[in-house]
Amino acid sequence: xxxxxxxxxxxxxxxxxxxxxxxxxxxxxxxxxxxxxxxxxxxxxxxxxxxxxxxxxxxxxxxxxxxxxxxxxxxxxxxxxxxxxxxxxxxxxxxxxxxxxxxxxxxxxxxxxxxxxxxxxxxxxxxxxxxxxxxxxxxxxxxxxxxxxxxxxxxxxxxxxxxxxxxxxxxxxxxxxxxxxxxxxxxxxxxxxxxxxxxxxxxxxxxxxxxxxxxxxxxxxxxxxxxxxxxxxxxxxxxxxxxxxxxxxxxxxxxxxxxxxxxxxxxxxxxxxxxxxxxxxxxxxxxxxxxxxxxxxxxxxxxxxxxxxxxxxxxxxxxxxxxxxxxxxxxxxxxxxxxxxxxxxxxxxxxxxxxxxxxxxxxxxxxxxxxxxxxxxxxxxxxxxxxxxxxxxxxxxxxxxxxxxxxxxxxxxxxxxxxxxxxxxxxxxxxxxxxxxxxxxxxxxxxxxxxxxxxxxxxxxxxxxxxxxxxxxxxxxxxxxxxxxxxxxxxxxxxxxxxxxxxxxxxxx
Numbered sequence: 001x002x003x004x005x006x007x008x009x010x011x012x013x014x015x016x017x018x019x020x021x022x023x024x025x026x027x028x029x030x031x032x033x034x035x036x037x038x039x040x041x042x043x044x045x046x047x048x049x050x051x052x053x054x055x056x057x058x059x060x061x062x063x064x065x066x067x068x069x070x071x072x073x074x075x076x077x078x079x080x081x082x083x084x085x086x087x088x089x090x091x092x093x094x095x096x097x098x099x100x101x102x103x104x105x106x107x108x109x110x111x112x113x114x115x116x117x118x119x120x121x122x123x124x125x126x127x128x129x130x131x132x133x134x135x136x137x138x139x140x141x142x143x144x145x146x147x148x149x150x151x152x153x154x155x156x157x158x159x160x161x162x163x164x165x166x167x168x169x170x171x172x173x174x175x176x177x178x179x180x181x182x183x184x185x186x187x188x189x190x191x192x193x194x195x196x197x198x199x200x201x202x203x204x205x206x207x208x209x210x211x212x213x214x215x216x217x218x219x220x221x222x223x224x225x226x227x228x229x230x231x232x233x234x235x236x237x238x239x240x241x242x243x244x245x246x247x248x249x250x251x252x253x254x255x256x257x258x259x260x261x262x263x264x265x266x267x268x269x270x271x272x273x274x275x276x277x278x279x280x281x282x283x284x285x286x287x288x289x290x291x292x293x294x295x296x297x298x299x300x301x302x303x304x305x306x307x308x309x310x311x312x313x314x315x316x317x318x319x320x321x322x323x324x325x326x327x328x329x330x331x332x333x334x335x336x337x338x339x340x341x342x343x344x345x346x347x348x349x350x351x352x353x354x355x356x357x358x359x360x361x362x363x364x365x366x367x368x369x370x371x372x373x374x375x376x377x378x379x380x381x382x383x384x385x386x387x388x389x390x391x392x393x394x395x396x397x398x399x400x401x402x403x404x405x406x407x408x409x410x411x412x413x414x415x416x417x418x419x420x421x422x423x424x425x426x427x428x429x430x431x432x433x434x435x436x437x438x439x440x441x442x443x444x445x446x447x448x449x450x451x452x453x454x455x456x457x458x459x460x461x462x463x464x465x466x467x468x469x470x471x472x473x474x475x476x477x478x479x480x481x482x483x484x485x486x487x488x489x490x491x492x493x494x495x496x497x498x499x500x501x502x503x504x505x506x507x508x509x
Contacts, residue, residue: 030263033273036163038146039122039129045159045354045381048326048416054100056326057284058158060149062165063092063214064141090138090148091215092232095158097323102284104292104328107236108319108465109229111300112138115309116155121147136309145267155312156298156320157352159381162281165267175210181238183213184476188498191219192485197498197506209507210235213477219494220477223484226297230466231477233295237470240290293470294329296462315464320352321412322461324381329462330469353377353416356409356432357385363395363435366442373417373436376444380416391435398437398446399423403430418445 036044047055093110114137121143122129128143140151145165153160175181184202191197196212196219205213214232221227263275272278298319300310322329358377362370370388377386400423402410410424410432417434423446427433440446468475483491487500 027259027263028275030260031273031275031278032267033270034124034145034267036146036149036160036269036271038124039144040146040150041120043381043384044149044153044161045157045324046379047159047161048380050100050326052101056100057098057281058161058323059096059098059281060152060160060163061092061094061096062090062141062145062148062163064088064090064165064167088141090141093138093148093152094232095152095156095160095323097158097326098284098288099328100326102287104330105285105288105294106323106329107233107293107295108323109232109295109297110137110152110155111225111229111298111310112136113225113309114155114298114300115303115306115311116151118143119147119150119154121150123147145269149269154354156316156324157354157381158320158324162269162272164272166265175205176207179242180204180206181210181235181242183235183238184474185479186476187479187495189216189219189479189494190485190498190501190504191216191494192487192497192501193218195507197501197504198508199498199506203508205235205508212507218480218484220480223480223482226300226466227478227480229297233297233466233468234475234477237290237293237295237468237472240293240470241473244290290471291469292328292330294462294467295470296329296465296467299464313464315460317351319461319465322458324352327458327461329458329467351408351412353381353412354383356412357383357387358413359431359433360386360388361391361433361435362388363391363393363398363437364441365394365438369436369440373434373444377413377416382413382416395435395437396439397423398435398440399425400432400434401425401427402432403427406430406432418448420446 047058049055089112091112093112095106095108095110097106097108099105115135116137118130118133118135118137118140120130120132121140123142123144124146125144130143137151137155140148145163149160149163152158181204182202183205185198185200187200189196189198191212194212194216196209196216198213203209214235215228216231217223217225217228219227220231263278268278272281296319299313299315301313303309303311358374360370360374360377362368370390374386374388378384398419400410400414400419402424404426407424407426411421413419413432413434414421414424479494481493483493483496485492485494485497487497490500492500
């Protein structure tokens with residue numbers, strides 16, 4: 001987010017300064033782009049417009065651990081080893097949601113240790129391909145960024161409109177270009193794996209120190225990837241505040257350096273593949289104040305088959321539905337649920353559309369009604385398993401029947417089609433069956449209904465999701481209290497390791 005905002009400011013300053021065309025062409029030539037669905041068979045979902053015809057934007061931000069060049073190989077370590085050069089993994093995955101009215105945004109991290117189903121993919125830049133498998137979510141990047149996009153969409157049901165990917169050297173160059181990012185740590189910390197070493201307090205991180213901070217998974221929280229996502233949120237929040245602060249982007253030379261570094265660092269989808277398109281996106285982002293940007297992490301549960309891995313927790317479904325439904329999480333962060341949210345909880349859907357298949361049956365005398373509704377549902381992100389058929393007999397009233405435990409799924413369908421709750425009925429057998437009656441002779445929204453997803457409980461959505469807003473500048477990254485690192489083979493806490501490595505210079509002076 002902040003990087004794209006920086007590009008916009010940089011380009012505007014350069015153009016107004018008269019540097020215009022040459023710089024514009026140069027920056028445009030820096031950008032590398034790949035089609036959003038390149039090499040994948042799965043869709044990326046479709047955004048729903050609000051009552052004013054505005055649509056939200058969802059971007060998957062990917063941090064690659066690939067060592068495909070000398071700079072990344074040196075920064076990432078393991079230079080030349082098969083484990084570091086064989087492929088790329090998505091060490092960072094964040095879904096950035098910008099609301100349809102541009103009043104708020106949500107940044108949701110998906111931990112790299114999450115186990116999920118990877119769809120069939122074929123890389124357009126290498127010979128790597130897969131027919132699909134169950135594995136660690138970050139491994140999808142081996143088959144290209146489009147495969148990572150398809151995997152995240154399949155897991156969450158959230159439509160993905162764009163992706164932005166950067167590597168190790170991109171983080172270093174960007175942090176240098178902005179003059180460093182101010183970060184606080186709660187205690188002395190030495191992560192012997194990422195090499196981050198900082199004394200308790202506030203520091204300005206540049207270059208490799210910034211990379212060490214955002215890569216550290218043993219220094220913060222419980223020493224897992226979850227702790228790393230929390231620290232990354234603090235880093236990005238600080239960067240956003242710096243971009244929005246007065247005087248940050250007033251020096252044309254510094255601004256050009258920032259724009260040049262940013263455009264060289266990014267690989268984006270073709271929908272963002274020009275400076276004009278990046279400017280349009282950044283303009284939308286810049287409208288959102290820091291206090292209206294919520295950072296959160298997908299709720300997880302231990303993988304029953306591997307204690308070192310996690311799966312999406314049941315609670316994550318509500319978070320996914322809230323983002324897909326374009327609901328702000330800002331008001332819910334750290335506050336008690338409102339009466340409206342409490343009421344919504346009773347009727348809210350916590351199931352993403354991508355996980356719902358519907359059998360649509362035509363109970364009218366008009367041919368093709370079931371096919372029309374089926375196409376509308378799949379176009380709005382419902383499962384490709386949604387099918388059309390003729391009902392056994394004509395009927396006067398449209399009904400949506402659902403099996404035991406599937407009321408939430410039925411509510412998602414009803415909310416999308418504008419079907420009143422009185423038309424929902426529970427059946428004894430599993431599955432969802434929508435029978436189109438004579439009371440719905442045409443169109444894809446039930447007559448008199450409003451096509452919009454049922455609201456999710458936003459307070460429940462952030463429960464256990466480590467939610468905070470970008471304006472919280474006094475928060476320190478919580479250094480791990482566990483023995484997550486080693487010095488000379490001896491397990492230690494990061495604070496103990498700091499004391500034991502007294503001769504090693506700190507990452508930031």
